[in-house]
Amino acid sequence: xxxxxxxxxxxxxxxxxxxxxxxxQVFGKLxxxxxxxxxxxxxxxxxxxxxxRRAYRFGDALEQVAxxxxxxxxxxxxxxxxxxxEDDLEVVETENxxxxxxxxxxxxxxxxxxxxxxxxxxxxxxxxxxxxxxxxRYPKDTLDIVVFGNDAWQVSLKDLPYLQVGPFHxxxxxxxxxxxxxxxxxxxxNRRIVMITDGKPSCIKQNGEYYMNSFGLDxxxxxxxxxxxxxxxxxxxxxxxxxxxxxxYLQRFIxxxxxxxxxxxxxxxxxxxxxMVFRDHAANRKAS
Numbered sequence: 001x002x003x004x005x006x007x008x009x010x011x012x013x014x015x016x017x018x019x020x021x022x023x024x025q026v027f028g029k030l031x032x033x034x035x036x037x038x039x040x041x042x043x044x045x046x047x048x049x050x051x052x053r054r055a056y057r058f059g060d061a062l063e064q065v066a067x068x069x070x071x072x073x074x075x076x077x078x079x080x081x082x083x084x085x086e087d088d089l090e091v092v093e094t095e096n097x098x099x100x101x102x103x104x105x106x107x108x109x110x111x112x113x114x115x116x117x118x119x120x121x122x123x124x125x126x127x128x129x130x131x132x133x134x135x136x137r138y139p140k141d142t143l144d145i146v147v148f149g150n151d152a153w154q155v156s157l158k159d160l161p162y163l164q165v166g167p168f169h170x171x172x173x174x175x176x177x178x179x180x181x182x183x184x185x186x187x188x189x190n191r192r193i194v195m196i197t198d199g200k201p202s203c204i205k206q207n208g209e210y211y212m213n214s215f216g217l218d219x220x221x222x223x224x225x226x227x228x229x230x231x232x233x234x235x236x237x238x239x240x241x242x243x244x245x246x247x248x249y250l251q252r253f254i255x256x257x258x259x260x261x262x263x264x265x266x267x268x269x270x271x272x273x274x275x276m277v278f279r280d281h282a283a284n285r286k287a288s
Contacts, residue, residue, distance in 0.1 A: 056089035101186035103179035107197035109170040148175030169203035199250035239263040
């Protein structure tokens with residue numbers, strides 16, 4: 001189990017911007033489902049009102065009619081007697097809101113501090129930023145946290161700042177299986193996994209025994225990991241991977257993993273989430 005260590009603090013305007021942008025990237029487009037706090041950017045007969053107005057259409061609910069705007073339209077026709085027609089009616093747009101069940105997976109294997117590279121600190125920053133923002137902005141969502149080394153287990157939110165790596169290999173399969181088990185018990189249609197890792201699976205269990213290989217990417221371990229990604233895809237559980245390493249062969253593996261799951265992947269160095277998020281934000285602005 002992880003031992004106690006100093007908490008990682010999040011302060012400043014830049015960190016707040018990181019949190020906002022990170023959540024956009026992680027949650028992406030959600031399906032209309034259980035009432036929650038995620039705007040789906042679909043308008044019509046939804047859950048929450050917006051500031052937008054549009055002309056009345058047959059079938060619109062009476063409570064959607066913006067009476068003050070509709071009366072103003074009738075007055076602007078410049079007649080002595082106020083008579084309102086269907087052409088004067090405006091309605092308040094609404095948007096659907098959706099809740100989401102998220103499992104946050106954090107790699108605590110020894111490779112997260114290998115060769116003097118501290119990968120666990122930026123991992124904790126990413127994790128705490130997402131956890132804080134989900135709790136603050138989306139209180140109807142559920143958030144569970146799973147750590148994985150040789151095995152996988154749940155930890156509480158209050159223990160998140162104190163996570164440390166252990167003398168573990170990386171059993172990504174165990175983490176994914178536990179995450180999927182947790183999400184199956186949630187009653188929300190929108191479910192997803194957010195995984196923070198250096199990208200190298202090096203351990204699985206076979207017939208109750210550990211099979212480990214720290215050298216390169218073992219094809220037996222890789223095959224089991226990709227199979228877990230496919231099972232998550234079939235269960236309609238997308239996986240967003242924050243890859244806290246820059247090794248080309250590990251990034252290629254994450255690309256395969258993401259393609260199999262049809263999820264998302266972001267690559268960042270030891271500076272943590274900030275560089276990756278702002279690079280992605282700049283790319284989106286150029287594309288828009």
